[in-house]
Amino acid sequence: MNLVPLKLVTIVAESLLEKRLVEEIKRLGAKGYTIVPARGEGSRGVRSVDWEGQNIRLETIVSEEVALKILERLQEAYFPHYAVIAYVENVFVVRGEKYV
Amino acid sequence: MNLVPLKLVTIVAESLLEKRLVEEIKRLGAKGYTIVPARGEGSRGVRSVDWEGQNIRLETIVSEEVALKILERLQEAYFPHYAVIAYVENVFVVRGEKYV
Amino acid sequence: MNLVPLKLVTIVAESLLEKRLVEEIKRLGAKGYTIVPARGEGSRGVRSVDWEGQNIRLETIVSEEVALKILERLQEAYFPHYAVIAYVENVFVVRGEKYV
Amino acid sequence: MDALELLRLNLLSPMVLAFFLGMAARLLKSDLAFPEVLYTALSIYLLFAIGFKGGVELSKTPFLVLLLPALATLFLGLLRPLTGYFLARKALGVSRVDASALAAHYGSVSAVTFLAALTFAQALGERPEGFLPTLVALLEVPGIVVALLLGKRGGGNLGEALREVLTGKSVVLLVGGLLVGLLSGERGMERVKPFFVDPFYGALTLFLLDMGMVAASRLSVLRRVGFRLVLYGTLLPLLHGALGVYLGHLGGLSPGGAMVFGAMAASSSYIAAPAAVRIALPEANPSLYLGASLAITFPFNLVLGIPIYHALAKAIGG
Amino acid sequence: MDALELLRLNLLSPMVLAFFLGMAARLLKSDLAFPEVLYTALSIYLLFAIGFKGGVELSKTPFLVLLLPALATLFLGLLRPLTGYFLARKALGVSRVDASALAAHYGSVSAVTFLAALTFAQALGERPEGFLPTLVALLEVPGIVVALLLGKRGGGNLGEALREVLTGKSVVLLVGGLLVGLLSGERGMERVKPFFVDPFYGALTLFLLDMGMVAASRLSVLRRVGFRLVLYGTLLPLLHGALGVYLGHLGGLSPGGAMVFGAMAASSSYIAAPAAVRIALPEANPSLYLGASLAITFPFNLVLGIPIYHALAKAIGG
Amino acid sequence: MDALELLRLNLLSPMVLAFFLGMAARLLKSDLAFPEVLYTALSIYLLFAIGFKGGVELSKTPFLVLLLPALATLFLGLLRPLTGYFLARKALGVSRVDASALAAHYGSVSAVTFLAALTFAQALGERPEGFLPTLVALLEVPGIVVALLLGKRGGGNLGEALREVLTGKSVVLLVGGLLVGLLSGERGMERVKPFFVDPFYGALTLFLLDMGMVAASRLSVLRRVGFRLVLYGTLLPLLHGALGVYLGHLGGLSPGGAMVFGAMAASSSYIAAPAAVRIALPEANPSLYLGASLAITFPFNLVLGIPIYHALAKAIGG
Ligand SMILES: Nc1ncnc2c1ncn2[C@@H]1O[C@H](COP(=O)(O)O)[C@@H](O)[C@H]1O
Ligand SMILES: Nc1ncnc2c1ncn2[C@@H]1O[C@H](COP(=O)(O)O)[C@@H](O)[C@H]1O
Ligand SMILES: Nc1ncnc2c1ncn2[C@@H]1O[C@H](COP(=O)(O)O)[C@@H](O)[C@H]1O
């Protein structure tokens, strides 16, 4: 089994940001991503299925370097004004070379 | 990058429990959560999109202490009678101080 | 707290494969799984809500041995022709003995 | 029209056929599936529309006409969970908790069975009373409450379950639609008729297609729980149905009305009751109550029950 | 018909009642919830249908008849964000950015308020001009642009926000439906009338049920931001509404048309504007603008505003 | 009516215009998007409704009238994949697997193209035979099977793919709806007409709006695969369409019926075939077959093909 250790970055954000977040992570080096619609609650209150827009949960598998770049960009440009949360973890990826 | 190591608790449960689970985890100290609708299969058979209610997949980022409290509460009050599964893992969270 | 260290295998694949993937992982020893509908982008371009079918994100908690079998099977039979990505990580599961 | 002709007429309605098509699709392992959202959307539409039509009719009904049928409904709401409970204990030999769970289902009501009966009556040229949806709303809640009381005898989450039933979406939509119809009357009806009335039976047909798929996926329970549950799920509705027809007749309903009233009494819940039971009686076995209510009683009423209650109503009142 | 009678008529329409039912459901903590997809589907349907009907009417309207009302609309599109901005700065004392966000909402338009006014007018036997939906499309965009210009004064994401508004789904559906209606004309209308016209008010009723739930979940803002926001959210529509009725009258609209035109002018956006503001002015406080637009101005117009604009239009033009 | 007039009439129908609106929305990068569930719901509705209407008509059709058209359909179901395969091999020079994938698409049928042709015929006052939907169901499956046989020649997942096609949702809904219509007949039709018949064309319009968006997102393939695929995707339908019109005429269909039959023959699948091909021939390139079927042939038939088949049918039979 060819398993490559990589970083999985997960971002939960208001769905309005989807297009911009996708552009950002691609620009910073992500080769792909997976998105599921989500709802949630945090410091900015409940974000649910109401029309004002729910959340998205975006995952991207990237190298450590790209992961850090993404998180920095989020911290700088999105955390101050938008409902966003982001975390990173270690995963082992089949054919991981495709994703770096 | 200011990354705080925290626990990510994931709970998959029948969707009927959503309101109660959210109340429980908040009471036990969770500052936020993210939910996505899910379907699945386990010891209690298939739980799919049928109207009898699908599953939810609830994630919450918390301190180790809160994580343990949540898992204990689940084990005690929900595992016996409901379709529930729960696991915990280590993640590194941007601005993690917000979530403890 | 009775927490058992196990493997969480996550597979993102085109939704057309759902039935077959579920059969495969059960045959290889998985005792359960959780699926959420997803969209995404990778080497095969955007896979979104269009009718040609979106993705699914399938998670299954298994022993290390079963995890490796699943990943090998994917690599051999699905990676060449289908839009699939798979990764594995370490999780701690409540009442984990149920899942091995 | 003789019994066989009635049965044929019922069987060959688009609604009943769609139900069988749904079952067939599932048994053939077709990938046909209704997105859950479509199910939810259709049920919101159907429940609100029933309530609304009932409300508009109610706005034209003198209070006195309603009194006796309403009392009969309450009486059935209290009695049916008891018969359901004791029959389950004696004939099925299940635990107290499982018996209460079954009682909650056979104490409440199925809006779709009600609708199928209504459609059938109208197709035969009967004119069931317009206020009957009001009675559906009235019958939905008390049976569940009585049954949960039987199951808990003073413990746990009863309050939560009760609140859940009363503010549950089926009650809110039925009662809410009723109020909207009552207050806006004929004048409101004119505006929304092409949405809430004319396409109603077609939407119901689509809904029954989905119900057929759901019911088929519960069929396996029959093999497991066996013959006695089948008896339970057919004799109990016959008993309740006959009682309902009779009480409806006593309460002054027309034959068509008494027949629909009987079908209501004979029906078992599969929306409000399962949710309430799952919260209040989590130890109860869902296969049992869902299987009985959905895979036995619902199709039984749809196919055989409705023509039978019609024949009864004719025999008593027509 | 006197004022009270008008109010009663408006209050007891299925649409307004459904809105209150939605609010009640949320306040009772019912589990009734519209799946987001149902909301999206209904709004696609409603917007396209309004546009389409408007387009078919437009195909029968001479250009000159449209000229003055269109100019009046553009004028309102430029003026309203300014009054919204300055009133917010002076009376609410909020920051420049929050004032611009509010201005974007009160500078744009609510298609549902427009529809409610249209329905009301038609229920009274008025015949508002068929091309009014064209004006809705015309009024939607400029107000948002002006407001964002006020908020940015030369920075950031204005271009993106503008593109977002112009290609936003509400503009595309309204304008696109309009073009489809314009090009296919009466002949096209014949084919799709039973889908886009007849069931329209029923669909709108269901939509308002959902809007009621959303508005109720925004009610809490009232307690927090207090009385001054309530004044802002009612006086500003009254001002804009009166102006709209007057300009509509000058522009040659019938009394019914002037009244609907006034309601348009009085309405505040809660689809296009929030999305644009969230992108272009992320520092603005959503509770403020969503609360004002959705929990104050929308219900105010729905319940009180529309009959008032009607009375005004009658006083001036009837 | 001359050719240009026909084309204009077709182009300016709400359905075709909605398709272009969808394309425009995507090309303008509008955020307009149909939730997948809405697409699924509309396609369930459309397929069941076509089947149902066809079934009701069938219940009034003598068996003999159906015989020849059914044989012609089967013949086309066997022939079309072969022409599709060999043209792909010779003219496009693609691999055996890719040619089979294309053959599966051009061997099956597009329900929406069929509907557009039907609508067009009806708008011209023609009266296409009521049993045509039966033929759609008959044409859907064999072409795919033949094509997969060509692609596999004795390997792999053919059985699974075949089962997938036969129990696929489009076949189940079409054939199931047909049976429901056949069994419930005019009497059933009466009850559900305001849902399954009257609003049909409007629902189709909305569906085509979505199809336009999907097709536009496939347009990029044209640049990549180039001119030869465009020829393939237009000449093949013309050939099949002419053959279809001719066989329809021989089979005894009215001119309107022959024209719709031609459009069926000319159409290519984009629901059943892609799913079957993806399972049975995963090595085939989806850009190729989806691009050809959806971005070339579907719009070609919708805009130009249908009036052409109409002219042909008139020339031969009218
Ligand atoms: N502690 C948490 N665990 C999981 N998800 C969270 C947590 N806090 C916030 N979120 C998610 O992130 C979104 C934005 O958070 P916030 O900006 O804090 O309102 C919320 O709507 C949740 O979906
Ligand atoms: N081994 C597993 N891996 C992932 N999800 C699981 C697993 N087992 C159960 N689940 C999820 O947990 C739900 C309840 O499980 P159970 O109580 O075992 O029926 C299922 O419907 C699945 O969604
Ligand atoms: N780097 C990545 N991170 C997260 N998800 C990915 C990544 N690459 C691909 N995916 C997901 O896997 C699916 C198939 O990928 P592919 O086969 O590369 O087109 C995509 O549609 C995405 O949902």
Ligand code: NA
């Ligand atoms: Na945030």
Ligand code: NA
């Ligand atoms: Na469990």
Ligand code: NA
């Ligand atoms: Na792949």
